[in-house]
Amino acid sequence: MNRRNGFTLIEMLVALAIFALAALALLRMEGASISRTADLDRRLVVEVTARNLAAEWLSDPVPPALGEDSGVVENAGRRFAWSRRVDAPEAFPGTIRILMAVREVGQPSGGVSFELIRTAPR
Numbered sequence: 001m002n003r004r005n006g007f008t009l010i011e012m013l014v015a016l017a018i019f020a021l022a023a024l025a026l027l028r029m030e031g032a033s034i035s036r037t038a039d040l041d042r043r044l045v046v047e048v049t050a051r052n053l054a055a056e057w058l059s060d061p062v063p064p065a066l067g068e069d070s071g072v073v074e075n076a077g078r079r080f081a082w083s084r085r086v087d088a089p090e091a092f093p094g095t096i097r098i099l100m101a102v103r104e105v106g107q108p109s110g111g112v113s114f115e116l117i118r119t120a121p122r
Contacts, residue, residue, distance in 0.1 A: 043110060049075040050102040050112045053082055058118050063096055072105060079105040088120060096120045 007015075053073065057064055063086075070083040084100040095117050103111025 039110075042104065042107070043112075045076050045078060046080065046102055046104055046110065047112050049073065049080045050082070050100065050114060053102065054098075054100065054114055054116055057084070057098060057100075058116060063118060063120065064098065066096070081105050089117075092117065094120050 052075065064084065066086050066088060068083070068085045070081065073080050073082060080102050081104075082100060082102045084098055086096055086098050089095065089097050096119075098116040098118070099113070100116065101111055101113045103109075
């Protein structure tokens with residue numbers, strides 16, 4: 001009887017190929033995870049900026065004027081473009097509706113939009 005010690009070359013190549021495929025899948029997953037984390041960070045800062053603007057417009061004693069307006073605000077060292085449209089909905093007398101959109105300057109997508117309702121000026 002001839003005793004075999006160890007693995008054959010074919011067995012080693014198959015094991016190495018399986019390990020290489022697993023390593024490539026893990027590297028690809030790590031890249032996707034890093035990309036998603038950066039995207040979530042960007043979206044979080046955009047949403048926080050939009051909520052800050054909304055809180056400012058809702059708590060200001062003088063409501064924003066009817067019509068459209070836009071501007072740029074800085075938050076966390078980044079610049080954000082905002083736009084708003086204010087109208088008086090007929091369905092809710094005594095209120096104004098604020099439609100707002102915020103996005104990071106230089107980013108064509110990834111912005112947020114809100115619709116706010118507050119009491120109208122007297």
